[in-house]
Amino acid sequence: MAKLLVTGGAGYIGSHVLKQLISAGHEVLVYDNLSTGHQHALLGAPLIVGDLADRALLSEVFAQGNFDAVLHFAAHIVVPESVSNPLKYYGNNTRNTLQLLELSNKFGIERFIFSSTAAVYGIPETGQVHELSPLLPINPYGASKMMSERMLMDLSSASSLRHVILRYFNVAGADLQGEIGQETPEATHLIKVACQAAIGLRPGMKVFGDDYATPDGTCIRDYIHIDDLARAHVAALHYLLQGGGSQIFNCGYGHGSSVTEVVRVVKHLSGVDFPVELSVRRDGDPPMLIAANDKIKKILGWQPQNDDLELIVSSALQWERVCAARASN
Numbered sequence: 001m002a003k004l005l006v007t008g009g010a011g012y013i014g015s016h017v018l019k020q021l022i023s024a025g026h027e028v029l030v031y032d033n034l035s036t037g038h039q040h041a042l043l044g045a046p047l048i049v050g051d052l053a054d055r056a057l058l059s060e061v062f063a064q065g066n067f068d069a070v071l072h073f074a075a076h077i078v079v080p081e082s083v084s085n086p087l088k089y090y091g092n093n094t095r096n097t098l099q100l101l102e103l104s105n106k107f108g109i110e111r112f113i114f115s116s117t118a119a120v121y122g123i124p125e126t127g128q129v130h131e132l133s134p135l136l137p138i139n140p141y142g143a144s145k146m147m148s149e150r151m152l153m154d155l156s157s158a159s160s161l162r163h164v165i166l167r168y169f170n171v172a173g174a175d176l177q178g179e180i181g182q183e184t185p186e187a188t189h190l191i192k193v194a195c196q197a198a199i200g201l202r203p204g205m206k207v208f209g210d211d212y213a214t215p216d217g218t219c220i221r222d223y224i225h226i227d228d229l230a231r232a233h234v235a236a237l238h239y240l241l242q243g244g245g246s247q248i249f250n251c252g253y254g255h256g257s258s259v260t261e262v263v264r265v266v267k268h269l270s271g272v273d274f275p276v277e278l279s280v281r282r283d284g285d286p287p288m289l290i291a292a293n294d295k296i297k298k299i300l301g302w303q304p305q306n307d308d309l310e311l312i313v314s315s316a317l318q319w320e321r322v323c324a325a326r327a328s329n
Contacts, residue, residue: 002241003027005067007052007100008074009045010037012182013115013168016175016230017071018045024234031061032074041180052096055103062107069111069237070104072097075145078188079119079284082141093144094151101155111240112152112163113233118222118250118289120146120167127220127256127288131167131248131295138284149248156246164236164244169222169252169291171229173312174319181319182226190259191223191313194266195320197274204275207259212287218259220288222252225306225315235300247299252291253307265313 004021008014009030014037021028022045030042033051050057052074075093076082082089097114104112119142120135137143152163172191174181182192197205210217232251239247257265267273296302306312 001025001027002068002237003066004237005029005031005061005065005070007031007070007072008037008115010034010039010041010047011073012184013171013226013229014073015041015043015180016226017073017233019043019175019180020227020230020234021237026237029061029065029067031058036184038183041183043179052092052100055099058099058103062103065107067109069113069240070100070109071113071233071237072100073115075115077117077141078186079139079141080188082139082144086140089140089144090147093141094147097148098151101151105155105159105161110160110162111237112161113236113240114148114152114163114165116145116149116165116167117142118167118169118252118291120149121289123284123286124289128254128290128292129250130292131250153246162240162244163246164240165248166232166236167248167250167291168229169224169250169289171226172223173225173227173306173315176227176306176315178318178322181316181322183323190221190262191266191316192320194263195270195313195316198266198270198272198317199320199324201320201324204277205263206277206279207263208279208285209281210260210278211281214258214287216258216260219285220256220258220290222254222256222290223262223309223312224252224304225312228304228306231305232296232300232302235302239300244299249296249300250291250293251296252293253304254291254293256288256290257309262309262313265309266317269310269314270317
């Protein structure tokens with residue numbers, strides 16, 4: 001059993017990882033400002049409500065914690081907002097990560113797991129990227145994460161800290177037991193948006209471009225179920241606890257689905273032919289973005305258990321129905 005500090009543990013990804021960490025027998029403490037997360041998503045785990053910019057509070061948490069590892073999820077993640085308000089993203093995603101790393105170093109933390117993103121790759125020359133592909137982010141969100149990755153790598157080189165950086169591709173779906181799911185305000189994720197349109201929480205949805213160099217003209221993405229992503233974090237923690245060295249891993253299935261395919265599956269599973277409006281391309285959308293995942297399978301022994309688009313969508317649909325029923329009561 002390890003004692004863990006989990007920043008951003010009340011959010012979408014953090015809460016699913018938290019649930020699996022607790023199931024694995026670890027002791028957790030969540031640090032979250034609840035700006036986009038929800039206390040009920042913690043399922044009873046202890047919480048300190050605080051901002052990563054609050055150095056005094058964060059220092060107190062470290063001083064009393066005696067943590068074996070830090071798992072860092074807290075971040076802003078909306079790409080269009082990062083373009084219109086870049087300093088917000090560099091402030092929270094980069095500067096606050098710097099402060100977290102400073103305190104981790106001060107208090108002798110030797111293991112650190114960082115929540116990163118495929119946005120660090122930008123628009124790759126090929127549809128599938130591996131961990132050594134060039135990092136060429138095209139928006140402040142991706143750049144802020146890339147900077148945090150570099151700080152973490154440099155600190156590890158200069159200290160006893162060992163890290164795992166997990167680069168997420170398109171995370172979707174909800175806890176298969178129905179206890180938690182994605183509750184991000186004003187979410188822009190395709191599967192969530194389509195599911196909300198299917199159950200009437202949105203009047204419809206937009207498809208941004210149908211003239212890409214893909215089989216049906218719409219963008220292709222590698223959708224990974226949230227529970228599989230959470231299992232990757234647990235595997236990464238156990239790897240570090242067993243003495244593993246610093247590593248970077250892509251988190252995806254190694255194949256993708258197009259926007260048109262996703263919409264078709266949501267309509268099929270929901271039985272609702274919701275309106276879909278064709279809109280112009282968004283700046284910076286690569287035609288295809290798929291993870292090469294051989295490395296995480298080989299080193300961590302990670303194997304997907306929910307690699308099925310219909311399963312991903314059905315779990316997301318069920319969760320949206322739970323949220324809608326909760327809101328109506």
